[in-house]
Amino acid sequence: MSPRILVIDGYLKKSRDELAAGGATMAGDQYSAMIKQACPDACCDIIFPSDPGGGLPSGTALADYDGMAWTGCSLTVFEDNNEVNSQIELARAGFDAGVPGFGSCWAAQIAVVAAGGICRANPNGREMGIARKIALTPEGRGHPMYTGKASVFDAFISHVDEITHLPSGSTVLSGNAFTRVQSVSVVHSKGTFWGLQYHPEYTLKEMARLTWCRIDVLQKLGFFKDRSAGEAYVDLLETLHNDPSRTDLAWLLAIDDDITNERVRRIEVQNWVDKLVLPTMFARGRME
């Protein structure tokens, strides 16, 4: 049987439309494509839990899935509203059903909160573009998610909230000077969730489109002197995306192989499939 993965795109419809209008690919689609790249046999169902009636596809239960993969999301995990609470509940149900979890940014935060941890606004502000010098902890270096990854790497990022308190059973796998928890393993109830604060699913093009959608906000925060500086930066990212031989641009922007080489950037996803999803399928008797 091929693995069946539930892809959870938590964005509000309004936010999805805004990003789509700016030329960004929908988060759920980016995630499905990334999962299928790591596991061509996988069958991905995308759901939108922030939409009315956006729960599991009719006739399915969480136990029918071999993995839950969560995209990022522009909601705030420590705000009390239906969209947030329903996703915390879904993450708890995932832990109780023993379905392996994986996800970026919001996803790591939701997994931690579902298991009893705490997230807050990062006092350092917004970390945007490229998270620099993420270093594996000793636990991260020995963790199966990082087999084949360098001990220090950069990664795409965009967040203002961060994990401040881990529930028992959780382990910090990496961090950098800006954000102490850049990745985490959450073992809770019957499940295991590997969460990243950064975004392996982004490409330079997706990072460029996201930046373009947020230029005015980023300018207010001081990332760009003015709008044209923001547009020039977006243009550089897209030029490098369209022509990876432009090593001059990669060097100028300090964008290394750990970002531009998709296999290196997404090795966490490959390891999640190979070392958590497939073995769990086997253990649950779902592998013929």
Place this chain on the structure above:
Amino acid sequence: MRLLVIEGNAKQRRDADYALGYCCGSDRYQKILKSILPNAIVDVAFPADGHLDIQLSDYSGVIIGGSGLNIPGNNECPQVRHQIEFASAVFANGLPFFGSCWGLQVAAAAAGGQVGVNPKGREMGFARKISLTAAGQESPLFLGKPGPFDAPAIHVDEVTHLPSGGVVLASNSHSSVQAASIRYLNGEFWGVQYHPEFNLEHMANLTELFDQMVLNEGFYENDASLKHHVQQLKTLHKHPTRFDLAWVLGLDQDVIDDGLREREVQNWIDHQVVPSLA
């Protein structure tokens, strides 16, 4: 206290720097040492100009900085040979001994190690994601330095073989020896492949000085993009709070903040030079 700084470049290159209004690497070290030790006397010597006749016992420590010279293939060239011989004398004397870039390579060669051309090519501008080895984490050289760090760098050669008294203290994906300590004869050398002594302005100046070389090596699309980058570096140097520029160029406080960037020099003084005075 009297310290000796070795300028690795010959007169012709120094004249080229000064003609453009730039300073030499040894000038940077003089400035840093005088800010750390206001009462110290700092002498500069020029072994690339000819054999040095220096009374080493007058000094409390020696620093060898960068140079445009290359050891591979040039062991018999007098400009190179004089410096390796001088480094051997410093080891024999047992003085506290520090070096950056060329300084590390010269000390390694003097102690019996080997220097070769880095197969990955030139590491230019900023060495990224330098991380400490287990020995580096134990070394006082890096006290107060943040986790993995970036540092100004410009080199095409690297230490390929450390002598038997050498220990790698830091490395990154471009250069396996970004820092090392070397025990040899009566001395102990601490050195880095990068340049804690270079600020952003100095890096901008070197980029201009070597504009044809870095253009030929593909670091810039054209002359206009080189000039734009140089301007960005100079602006950020003048206005270190220009977060927008630092962010676009991926430059953090480990490079921008003088105290953090020069920390290895401070640590060498605190942990090698000062204790040796006792």
